[in-house]
Amino acid sequence: xxxxxxxxxxxxxxxxxxxxxxxxxxxxxxxxxxxxxxxxxxxxxxxxxxxxxxxxxxxxxxxxxxxxxxxxxxxxxxxxxxxxxxxxxxxxxxxxxxxxxxxxxxxxxxxxxxxxxxxxxxxxxxxxxxxxxxxxxxxxxxxxxxxxxxxxxxxxxxxxxxxxxxxxxxxxxxxxxxxxxxxxxxxxxxxxxxxxxxxxxxxxxxxxxxxxxxxxxxxxxxxxxxxxxxxxxxxxxxxxxxxxxxxxxxxxxxxxxxxxxxxxxxxxxxxxxxxxxxxxxxxxxxxxxxxxxxxxxxxxxxxxxxxxxxxxxxxxxxxxxxxxxxxxxxxxxxxxxxxxxxxxxxxxxxxxxxxxxxxxxxxxxxxxxxxxxxxxxxxxxxxxxxxxxxxxxxxxxxxxxxxxxxxxxxxxxxxxxxxxxxxxxxxxxxxxxxxxxxxxxxxxxxxxxxxxxxxxxxxxxxxxxxxxxxxxxxxxxxxxxxxxxxxxxxxxxxxxxxxxxxxxxxxxxxxxxxxxxxxxxxxxxxxxxxxxxxxxxxxxxxxxxxxxxxxxxxxxxxxxxxxxxxxxxxxxxxxxxxxxxxxxxxxxxxxxxxxxxxxxxxxxxxxxxxxxxxxxxxxxxxxxxxxxxxxxxxxx
Amino acid sequence: xxxxxxxxxxxxxxxxxxxxxxxxxxxxxxxxxxxxxxxxxxxxxxxxxxxxxxxxxxxxxxxxxxxxxxxxxxxxxxxxxxxxxxxxxxxxxxxxxxxxxxxxxxxxxxxxxxxxxxxxxxxxxxxxxxxxxxxxxxxxxxxxxxxxxxxxxxxxxxxxxxxxxxxxxxxxxxxxxxxxxxxxxxxxxxxxxxxxxxxxxxxxxxxxxxxxxxxxxxxxxxxxxxxxxxxxxxxxxxxxxxxxxxxxxxxxxxxxxxxxxxxxxxxxxxxxxxxxxxxxxxxxxxxxxxxxxxxxxxxx
Numbered sequence: 001x002x003x004x005x006x007x008x009x010x011x012x013x014x015x016x017x018x019x020x021x022x023x024x025x026x027x028x029x030x031x032x033x034x035x036x037x038x039x040x041x042x043x044x045x046x047x048x049x050x051x052x053x054x055x056x057x058x059x060x061x062x063x064x065x066x067x068x069x070x071x072x073x074x075x076x077x078x079x080x081x082x083x084x085x086x087x088x089x090x091x092x093x094x095x096x097x098x099x100x101x102x103x104x105x106x107x108x109x110x111x112x113x114x115x116x117x118x119x120x121x122x123x124x125x126x127x128x129x130x131x132x133x134x135x136x137x138x139x140x141x142x143x144x145x146x147x148x149x150x151x152x153x154x155x156x157x158x159x160x161x162x163x164x165x166x167x168x169x170x171x172x173x174x175x176x177x178x179x180x181x182x183x184x185x186x187x188x189x190x191x192x193x194x195x196x197x198x199x200x201x202x203x204x205x206x207x208x209x210x211x212x213x214x215x216x217x218x219x220x221x222x223x224x225x226x227x228x229x230x231x232x233x234x235x236x237x238x239x240x241x242x243x244x245x246x247x248x249x250x251x252x253x254x255x256x257x258x259x260x261x262x263x264x265x266x267x268x269x270x271x272x273x274x275x276x277x278x279x280x281x282x283x284x285x286x287x288x289x290x291x292x293x294x295x296x297x298x299x300x301x302x303x304x305x306x307x308x309x310x311x312x313x314x315x316x317x318x319x320x321x322x323x324x325x326x327x328x329x330x331x332x333x334x335x336x337x338x339x340x341x342x343x344x345x346x347x348x349x350x351x352x353x354x355x356x357x358x359x360x361x362x363x364x365x366x367x368x369x370x371x372x373x374x375x376x377x378x379x380x381x382x383x384x385x386x387x388x389x390x391x392x393x394x395x396x397x398x399x400x401x402x403x404x405x406x407x408x409x410x411x412x413x414x415x416x417x418x419x420x421x422x423x424x425x426x427x428x429x430x431x432x433x434x435x436x437x438x439x440x441x442x443x444x445x446x447x448x449x450x451x452x453x454x455x456x457x458x459x460x461x462x463x464x465x466x467x468x469x470x471x472x473x474x475x476x477x478x479x480x481x482x483x484x485x486x487x488x489x490x491x492x493x494x495x496x497x498x499x500x501x502x503x504x505x506x507x508x509x510x511x512x513x514x515x516x517x518x519x520x521x522x523x524x525x526x527x528x529x530x531x532x533x534x535x536x537x538x539x540x541x542x543x544x545x546x547x548x549x550x551x552x553x554x555x556x557x558x559x560x561x562x563x564x565x566x567x568x569x570x571x572x573x574x575x576x577x578x579x580x581x582x583x584x585x586x587x588x589x590x591x592x593x594x595x596x597x598x599x600x601x602x603x604x605x606x607x608x609x610x611x612x613x614x615x616x617x618x619x620x621x622x623x624x625x626x627x628x629x630x631x632x633x634x635x636x
Numbered sequence: 637x638x639x640x641x642x643x644x645x646x647x648x649x650x651x652x653x654x655x656x657x658x659x660x661x662x663x664x665x666x667x668x669x670x671x672x673x674x675x676x677x678x679x680x681x682x683x684x685x686x687x688x689x690x691x692x693x694x695x696x697x698x699x700x701x702x703x704x705x706x707x708x709x710x711x712x713x714x715x716x717x718x719x720x721x722x723x724x725x726x727x728x729x730x731x732x733x734x735x736x737x738x739x740x741x742x743x744x745x746x747x748x749x750x751x752x753x754x755x756x757x758x759x760x761x762x763x764x765x766x767x768x769x770x771x772x773x774x775x776x777x778x779x780x781x782x783x784x785x786x787x788x789x790x791x792x793x794x795x796x797x798x799x800x801x802x803x804x805x806x807x808x809x810x811x812x813x814x815x816x817x818x819x820x821x822x823x824x825x826x827x828x829x830x831x832x833x834x835x836x837x838x839x840x841x842x843x844x845x846x847x848x849x850x851x852x853x854x855x856x857x858x859x860x861x862x863x864x865x866x867x868x869x870x871x872x873x874x875x876x877x878x879x880x881x882x883x884x885x886x887x888x889x890x891x892x893x894x895x896x897x898x899x900x901x902x903x904x905x906x907x908x909x910x911x912x913x914x915x916x917x918x919x920x921x922x923x924x925x926x927x928x929x930x931x932x933x934x935x936x
């Protein structure tokens with residue numbers, strides 16, 4: 001394919017060297033371009049050096065039918081009821097058809113499959129940016145988030161100066177800087193802040209206010225990431241190096257749905273290096289490795305991820321060298337933000353991680369300017385250690401102590417999946433020789449409970465292992481349910497691995513108490529009513545893999561005659577060719593919401609509270625944070 | 637005669653004949669052979685011999701309640717035909733051959749009804765499924781599949797199917813429905829509660845319906861019905877008439893039918909000492925409490 005070779009040249013690289021800031025990232029063969037736009041309106045001859053993407057952007061006049069507004073009033077209905085993909089894509093589907101290869105997905109080689117998936121993302125992005133460009137000439141700025149506007153207003157004068165050398169375009173400078181700015185915003189917002197600081201003589205910008213930082217932190221689950229169906233947010237929510245899902249589920253059109261690009265981590269890193277030339281030397285290798293571990297689920301779970309992230313950040317801080325002309329207290333935060341943004345591209349941040357980041361950043365900002373860099377680093381490393389010790393290790397001890405009062409001889413404890421603190425509780429109970437049984441319920445496709453099963457059996461605990469669908473059969477034996485959390489929301493709801501809600505529901509129906517063990521760092525001020533408001537959508541192919549099925553298990557029944565079953569089911573995955581069936585979509589949710597009334601008790605390090613009191617705890621915690629901030633600001 | 641019955645008993649025990657539909661048909665066939673071929677003097681004698689054979693069949697596979705259902709229906713047919721003959725002829729006695737032929741005809745009618753039951757149920761699809769609904773289902777059931785496909789011929793709606801591990805019959809259902817131009821989303825069983833907030837209706841199939849209205853249904857039906865109850869979503873159960881049983885669930889776990897744990901925790905993937913130390917529960921069927929079911933749709 002002609003487009004394949006151009007993958008290395010990403011727009012940012014070209015934007016720096018060449019006079020073309022307005023390219024979308026990807027490749028569409030020329031033949032299609034001529035369908036969409038007459039090439040003579042392409043901005044500059046230098047475009048020819050990269051492959052022919054720009055005709056799409058600069059052309060705003062041709063093909064008037066493509067200038068339709070993104071059907072806002074219809075989009076809600078469409079996203080609820082239409083079987084197709086997000087509405088915007090349907091507009092350009094006619095022109096895109098020409099390039100979709102005739103062969104079916106299953107017949108392609110892996111390389112072709114990868115290209116096919118990536119093209120899907122590329123074309124969508126191209127369309128979005130084309131639309132953006134059409135509006136960019138008329139309006140001053142597209143509506144952006146508040147934080148974007150704040151920093152935009154700060155760096156606009158600097159930005160236009162840095163791009164003045166570049167501005168030989170017929171396009172207005174406004175749209176240039178706008179587009180460049182909006183392209184930049186694909187990375188961190190503070191990326192541009194940093195570059196602004198570096199490129200101009202240092203104007204000693206004031207330290208980012210804590211309110212800005214915390215609003216950034218609160219917006220880390222940024223509005224753009226739950227507004228993927230809004231065109232203006234789409235490009236911001238799209239992440240480099242990850243392929244958009246080919247067949248997104250309409251019910252969750254407001255969330256970005258990715259899938260594995262099929263090439264694994266190495267290719268992703270290579271892609272990133274090519275794309276983010278400016279950021280190339282900005283992401284610490286420890287963080288890159290961490291990102292891979294996150295995306296492959298090698299490290300999973302709120303506490304594990306938080307600890308791993310902090311360990312990586314310790315290395316980042318230790319290796320950090322303050323650029324000349326800046327101070328560590330100002331600069332380290334933005335440097336860390338770049339690492340965090342990289343992590344966000346691999347997997348969304350957990351509540352624990354957000355809390356830790358907030359603490360760390362406020363710690364950094366509060367460091368006095370008189371302290372030397374070395375001492376600052378030492379102090380920061382020490383404060384990270386203290387955080388882990390206080391907020392995680394000692395919190396676990398405290399929670400386990402309180403929870404152990406509730407575990408009695410003869411108890412049959414039901415748990416779901418694998419939670420770090422629940423595991424500690426059960427291990428501690430086993431070591432104290434309490435006579436109890438554990439029923440571990442688990443669910444596909446993650447099957448995380450098997451690890452807990454092995455650990456407990458090694459300690460001699462009497463364990464039963466059951467899939468979450470079979471809970472009806474074992475519920476009559478259960479005396480209490482103990483589960484862990486990913487986050488506790490302010491409306492008392494529990495955000496946890498999908499399947500937890502089923503366990504809590506069955507316990508509630510059977511009048512069995514449900515106990516949630518949750519550290520304070522997981523308490524969140526967010527609110528969610530159901531599992532659709534926000535969720536993490538995993539790789540759909542995980543559902544296809546059904547290795548565990550064995551012929552002995554299938555009860556020959558209802559439809560398939562006996563001679564057919566054993567051949568088809570035990571060998572091949574049933575849905576191997578799901579991509580070729582247009583009406584079939586796979587949805588692999590990672591989280592679900594357990595309503596507050598299912599939960600009887602929440603045990604945190606401060607004590608045992610009902611789930612409805614989460615809001616007051618969260619408010620208290622915020623007050624504490626602000627008090628601490630005020631204290632240190634005063635001292636300075 | 638005994639060989640025919642014994643043949644079916646063996647096949648039932650080995651699960652070569654399984655599922656209510658197949659069991660019902662085979663039982664009816666065997667009873668027809670008994671009526672035609674065995675030695676009996678009058679209706680009562682015939683009914684008694686049918687009952688004995690039926691008990692044998694039921695004992696072969698206790699969970700296949702269709703065997704007893706069909707047996708009871710055949711006995712009912714015998715009595716009814718006897719009554720009819722007496723009413724027609726007026727005399728106390730009647731021709732044995734007449735009774736035999738009538739009973740065999742009646743059994744043939746019953747067999748036809750069994751075979752058409754899925755078509756009859758699915759003809760009611762348009763009354764229950766409307767445009768732009770989101771319907772959730774589980775596992776693979778012939779009646780549900782046909783029902784949804786019938787409705788899809790006219791109306792546009794979405795279906796969410798839970799994959800129903802470890803049999804993955806839900807995946808087969810998703811495949812089959814999506815190939816008939818129905819918009820299908822496949823979810824893992826764990827997400828059943830998570831997506832339930834958007835579901836308008838739950839449509840389930842069942843293996844058998846017990847005397848109190850409870851269901852013996854594929855594993856997972858219990859949690860899907862319980863989740864639907866929490867969201868006040870109607871649960872519609874498609875049940876052909878031969879699945880209605882007179883058994884009362886005194887012991888709720890009796891119909892669980894535990895299957896090999898290998899599918900859940902593979903023998904190959906864990907060590908010997910771990911295998912010793914754990915229990916794995918892998919029932920084929922769930923018992924669903926009658927309170928959770930909103931509506932039964934039958935082929936009547």
